Amino acid sequence: MIFEPQIDSGLIKDLAVAVVGYGNQGRAHALNLRDSGIKVTVGAREGRGRNWALDDGFEPTDIQIAVQYADVVVMTVPDEQMKPVFDGLVGPWLKHNATLLFAHGFAVVYEEIVPPFGAVLVSPAGPGKAVRDSYVEGGGVVAYVAAEPATLMPLAKSYGSAIGSSRVGLIPTTFREEVECDLFGEQVVLCGGMPLLALEAYASLVKAGYSRDVAHHECVAQIRLLADLMATRGLMGMWDGISDTAEWGALTVGPKIVSEEVKLAMSSALDRVRSGEFAREWIAEARSGKPNLDALRKSATDRLAELGLD
Ligand SMILES: NC(=O)c1ccc[n+]([C@@H]2O[C@H](COP(=O)([O-])OP(=O)(O)OC[C@H]3O[C@@H](n4cnc5c(N)ncnc54)[C@H](OP(=O)(O)O)[C@@H]3O)[C@@H](O)[C@H]2O)c1
CATH class of the missing domain: 3.40.50.720 (NAD(P)-binding Rossmann-like Domain)
Known part of the structure; x- marks a missing residue:
């Protein structure tokens, strides 16, 4: 409502x-x-x-x-x-x-x-x-x-x-629903899962010898267009709005990428949010001056530089 x-x-x-x-x-x-x-x-x-x-x-x-x-x-x-x-x-x-x-x-x-x-x-x-x-x-x-x-x-x-x-x-x-759904969504999809999926897909194409420009366009840049389609038409509407070739690929290969192992990882992320384990870990990290966050930022930046991304 x-x-x-x-x-x-x-x-x-x-x-x-x-x-x-x-x-x-x-x-x-x-x-x-x-x-x-x-x-x-x-x-x-x-x-x-x-x-x-x-x-x-x-x-x-x-x-x-x-x-x-x-x-x-x-x-x-x-x-x-x-x-x-x-x-x-x-x-x-x-x-x-x-x-x-x-x-x-x-x-x-x-x-x-x-x-x-x-x-x-x-x-x-x-x-x-x-x-x-x-x-x-x-x-x-x-x-x-x-x-x-x-x-x-x-x-x-x-x-x-x-x-x-x-x-x-x-x-x-x-309060609880807002927090648990927000943390889960940002970790698993918006800020964690989706960007890393795009990054690793891009890296796979570059490693296989394709040009960085084409790889970026296909795996990163077009996310915005598809997200717009999903936001305006819903998931089925998005599948309706793409070619049958793309839809067949999405429905046959997509479930192999988002495998049972990935679903278990999602479930474990939700458990950590609901039990407060994630919050305790983050508060301890923040109160000790964020040393691990700094190290993780550095390795993420190094990986992006290695791939020619920012
Ligand atoms: N960012 C978003 O898009 C978003 C969306 C929805 C909800 N929220 C929520 O909104 C709340 C605020 O987040 P935000 O992103 O707006 O924060 P922010 O941009 O980082 O702003 C924090 C403000 O708090 C001040 N501050 C930080 N530490 C302080 C301290 N120890 N003592 C006194 N003042 C301090 C900062 O002062 P200085 O300017 O001097 O550093 C700054 O003015 C959070 O609950 C967040 O989850 C954020």
């Missing part, structure tokens, strides 16, 4: 909102809220985000000052920083009954933060730039909405309206 598109930001109009962190999502939310007539303050540490907020005409303050009088505190710092920011700069200064608002439920689901007076989730299914650009153009980015307790759902919908998302749709969910 998707809530009917509507543009009345109602409830949130009477509340004071503090946006904590001014990065990808924080900037888009703060600007859209302000343009929707909502009273917004920005809390940001000294640095890049704070300078952006100044350039955008806000008067950013230290986080603990921004949150003191807020009815709604929007937590838009990186997920792995939520706990230290909340424990040190938000929690002790929070007004009684203030609602925490998250753009992703990671910190709540994995209990990095236990919201003292309830929390809402308004998670746009797109980057901050799209949230801002589409709002300015009169549209929005679809957002997942959830509330704990459920009595806060009207606030989530109202906030979703104020950032433009209800112009296209608000999808009701739970």
